[in-house]
């Protein structure tokens with residue numbers, strides 16, 4: 130019988146996943162090697178077509194990574210120097226970094242403390258503070274695999290004539306309250322195939338998808354040096370193509386994606402129930418109001434689909450290091466997504482934001498901890514995580 134001390138739980142166990150698909154993956158990798166077609170070609174075209182189908186959009190354009198996907202979308206929408214783009218301050222760096230890479234300026238907004246998603250009230254406040262017409266687009270992020278409030282974001286975009294690029298890097302297959310696949314509601318959806326994503330390649334990869342043919346054509350051109358036809362350049366594009374080996378692997382993996390996301394959802398329910406029965410809540414304020422100092426994520430609202438790229442719990446900031454150390458001592462992986470808001474990053478110091486500018490995001494950055502949620506977790510591993518978290522947070526009270 131295993132004891133708690135035998136059980137190790139990495140934050141993500143890609144070897145466990147690979148063991149379940151090795152027999153499917155190896156032949157397709159060999160096929161690509163035999164073909165010696167590594168850039169573009171039939172595997173990339175097949176993946177784009179499969180992704181378009183999965184995402185319920187007519188056009189999908191593979192590219193080198195999820196950061197470039199945002200750059201390609203911005204380029205295709207004509208956003209560049211002198212333009213401002215609203216992004217949440219609590220997200221992976223690329224959401225803002227890609228805006229800067231096209232010469233535009235990120236303008237930050239706070240998050241809804243209940244969901245971690247960009248807060249529409251904050252977006253409106255930001256718009257009111259900017260010169261009329263300066264802001265050209267919003268990039269809402271579907272953080273951790275949960276949909277942001279797309280109805281509110283799209284209403285603001287309509288009112289202010291803004292483009293919307295949905296950063297769905299962490300959210301392939303996520304649906305909002307109306308059952309819409311995220312990425313398909315704004316002008317462009319962008320995705321990442323970084324290995325830790327629910328659909329991860331064996332290296333970097335990314336995708337942009339859209340309902341609009343003209344935008345798709347521009348993204349296709351931009352990903353290949355702005356070239357069409359060969360050696361004739363309309364624009365200065367990128368070299369940001371998806372390679373055939375990644376496409377071949379992803380074509381195998383996409384057929385497992387729904388089952389894997391369902392596994393993550395089941396694990397999330399298991400954690401939700403175990404933590405709730407010990408007194409944890411999903412309330413955005415309860416951490417500091419007595420009771421068990423542990424907050425669990427809000428489950429998807431009725432009609433929506435959360436794919437749990439991450440399961441993020443929260444503890445009071447002064448205790449977070451203690452929790453992470455206890456997890457590490459118990460051989461349990463954890464991570465902080467994200468320890469520093471983007472408006473406070475050194476590279477954005479010139480933008481002039483002050484500490485306290487976005488209180489909900491700043492507080493989240495001090496309190497969040499992601500714990501293992503991958504679908505291959507065993508019952509023993511989940512029990513070990515739950516017991517370790519609960520034992521530790523009970524010690525904080």
Ligand SMILES: Cc1ncc(COP(=O)(O)O)c(C=O)c1O
Nearest residue numbers: 194195196221223224298321323
């Ligand atoms: C929210 C978000 N946006 C963009 C990206 C960028 O994706 P990539 O790492 O493939 O460039 C990521 C990846 O971590 C992400 O989480």
